[in-house]
Amino acid sequence: MKKAFAHQRSEGRVCGICMEVVLAKPVRSDRRFGILSNCDHCFCLACIRKWRSSAHSTKRIIRACPLCRAISYIVIPSEVWLSEKSEKDELLESYKGNLSAKPCKYFDEGRGTCPFSDSCLYRHAFPDGTLSKATPRLTYNSDGLTKPVGTTTLWDFLEEREERVWTAPEPSEGYWDDDDNHEEGSLCGGGATN
Structure with missing residues (x-):
């Protein structure tokens, strides 16, 4: 009803x-x-x-x-x-x-690492069926001390992946190193002189 x-x-x-x-x-x-x-x-x-x-x-x-x-x-x-x-x-x-109830494809029964850590909604289990305990991800700061990394969500992961798309600069931008032509401005940076 x-x-x-x-x-x-x-x-x-x-x-x-x-x-x-x-x-x-x-x-x-x-x-x-x-x-x-x-x-x-x-x-x-x-x-x-x-x-x-x-x-x-x-x-x-x-x-x-x-x-x-x-x-x-x-x-x-x-x-x-x-x-x-x-x-x-x-x-x-x-x-x-x-x-x-569905296995996490990133964890892959312990053979991989899930980028979403404890915020992942999928199952993190080993081949024998035991569940993985969520361990906090740690990073080192500038003082050499460890600190926990904030949780990563699926959208963080996808956005970071999309931001990594890199397009090559045009040769006219002065970033190409042309070994055949050593005129002024042809080396990386565009301002080399003899």
Whole structure:
């Protein structure tokens, strides 16, 4: 009965990005909602995931609702629309429970290292089934003392990876070392003289 009411509430709900009725989308797999934990705006899962994967925006914008800018760290896929906080909390716990049963591809049964440490929602287990204990990541400061590294979230990781894209400067910018031509300005830096 509860599920029937939830489905009825979902009818006619329009995605705030594509402006289509979510449950009326032509492709069945597209008829899912992307629930944000900290706002009540309606989005289809595909649209909100696309919004959050935008490489041209900052972390704060990506994590924010496109309409009200409320920050939500996780998008929860759902077959029905939920707006009540208690329903969202229940769905979030269920979603986290489902993810924690799946093995983390970065941890790889102890053969790898997960960049998300204790903030990862996936299972960190060794081949014998024992769970890994979350160990704080440490770094050395300028005084040689260790200090904990702040937790890394998936969005931090993706944003850092996108920022590493490097484009080569144009030869006219003076950064090329041309061994065949040793005229003034041809060496790295552009200002070498004899």
